[in-house]
Amino acid sequence: MNPAWWPGEKHELFTAWAISQGIIINGVSPARFPGRGLGMIATRKINKDEAIITVPHKTMFTPTRIPVSFRNKFPAATPTHVLYAAYFTHGSPEDLRPYALWRDTWPTRSDFEESMPILWPDTSPSLLPPSISSHWTTIPAHTQPHTHAYETPHQNLLSQQEKRLRSAYDTVVSVFPETDWERFSYHWLVVNTRSFFYLMPGEEPPEDRNDAMALVPFADYFNHSDVVCNVKFDGEKYVFWAAKEYEEGEEIYISYGHHPNDFLFTEYGFYLEENASETLYLDDVIFRDLSPALQEELEFHQYYGNYQLTADGVCYRTEIAASITYMPLKDWQNYVLGYSTRGVDERKSEAVIRGWIDAYIKESDRTITLLEQRSREADKHPDKVRMLLRRWAQIKRLCEGAADAVSC
Numbered sequence: 534m535n536p537a538w539w540p541g542e543k544h545e546l547f548t549a550w551a552i553s554q555g556i557i558i559n560g561v562s563p564a565r566f567p568g569r570g571l572g573m574i575a576t577r578k579i580n581k582d583e584a585i586i587t588v589p590h591k592t593m594f595t596p597t598r599i600p601v602s603f604r605n606k607f608p609a610a611t612p613t614h615v616l617y618a619a620y621f622t623h624g625s626p627e628d629l630r631p632y633a634l635w636r637d638t639w640p641t642r643s644d645f646e647e648s649m650p651i652l653w654p655d656t657s658p659s660l661l662p663p664s665i666s667s668h669w670t671t672i673p674a675h676t677q678p679h680t681h682a683y684e685t686p687h688q689n690l691l692s693q694q695e696k697r698l699r700s701a702y703d704t705v706v707s708v709f710p711e712t713d714w715e716r717f718s719y720h721w722l723v724v725n726t727r728s729f730f731y732l733m734p735g736e737e738p739p740e741d742r743n744d745a746m747a748l749v750p751f752a753d754y755f756n757h758s759d760v761v762c763n764v765k766f767d768g769e770k771y772v773f774w775a776a777k778e779y780e781e782g783e784e785i786y787i788s789y790g791h792h793p794n795d796f797l798f799t800e801y802g803f804y805l806e807e808n809a810s811e812t813l814y815l816d817d818v819i820f821r822d823l824s825p826a827l828q829e830e831l832e833f834h835q836y837y838g839n840y841q842l843t844a845d846g847v848c849y850r851t852e853i854a855a856s857i858t859y860m861p862l863k864d865w866q867n868y869v870l871g872y873s874t875r876g877v878d879e880r881k882s883e884a885v886i887r888g889w890i891d892a893y894i895k896e897s898d899r900t901i902t903l904l905e906q907r908s909r910e911a912d913k914h915p916d917k918v919r920m921l922l923r924r925w926a927q928i929k930r931l932c933e934g935a936a937d938a939v940s941c
Contacts, residue, residue, distance in 0.1 A: 648802030
């Protein structure tokens with residue numbers, strides 16, 4: 534292996550262990566990428582459709598790997614995620630010993646503290662993107678009222694994650710009252726960031742997708758990208774195939790799913806420089822311009838919330854929300870029902886939408902200014918400040934591109 538790629542002795546020891554467990558490793562290796570941590574690298578030229586990793590089911594960490602005596606301490610409906618984190622926290626040293634070399638390769642808690650917003654208690658919420666924190670610097674909270682509850686899978690991300698973690702901790706404390714918060718939350722984050730979708734052939738997917746998860750040794754070195762290798766689990770093995778030809782020294786990725794950068798940032802502690810799924814949400818900006826009566830109309834017609842902004846402009850839901858701000862209500866109702874386009878004015882809609890995007894650009898400018906000030910003041914967490922500055926610069930560029938698209 535090229536010395537520049539060498540991941541370290543503990544990763545070499547784990548690789549040898551993985552091979553001894555029946556994992557087939559073909560032309561790839563864990564590698565250290567300067568400034569980005571670990572990933573998977575091609576150690577030779579790899580052909581398209583070549584199987585590069587095969588992980589037998591017997592080596593995966595699934596619910597059956599947890600002793601029945603341990604599982605029976607918990608209610609039957611306890612989420613798989615909670616059981617995994619509880620076991621790595623409270624399982625007997627003897628039972629956990631077979632996984633020692635694998636666990637040595639996992640990120641440390643300090644690694645998570647550098648990159649995971651959930652572990653950033655000293656970071657002002659307003660410095661995190663609104664989709665993560667639900668806070669704005671330029672929009673007072675009392676001017677962001679929404680009158681109806683609605684599902685926001687890619688908004689309020691941090692509070693949703695905190696709620697899941699706190700619920701998990703409370704469940705484990707009910708069984709192990711002495712559970713240490715830092716130790717348990719560390720294992721919860723390990724499971725959250727390193728799990729693969731796991732469903733045996735013929736099984737029905739659970740209501741909560743997070744209950745269909747397994748840890749897959751060695752495959753957890755893969756980083757995320759939109760350009761990925763192909764993956765399949767057939768009940769006996771997980772197989773990873775090269776989706777294209779790779780040259781020696783090229784990083785190989787898998788996909789964690791089609792997620793916007795704020796989701797990746799919150800759940801995994803990174804975001805992509807280029808992300809085809811990048812999306813922002815204008816909900817808070819839009820709701821401050823809508824009376825309760827207009828919000829009621831949007832909710833009744835199923836156009837309430839989740840107003841998306843992408844590099845191509847805004848979604849149709851946003852256009853509908855814009856039109857309700859200037860159209861007579863009866864005309865608007867006929868429009869959304871498909872009866873008439875009377876009263877629709879494309880230029881007026883563009884002006885309204887451009888105002889909403891400009892509000893997000895203003896938020897970006899203000900937050901970037903605050904972060905630059907912290908940077909000049911020798912902030913005690915410079916890496917976090919740089920990470921946030923890059924993210925806000927991305928957000929501003931996305932807004933500017935969307936504004937141009939809307940104005941075309």
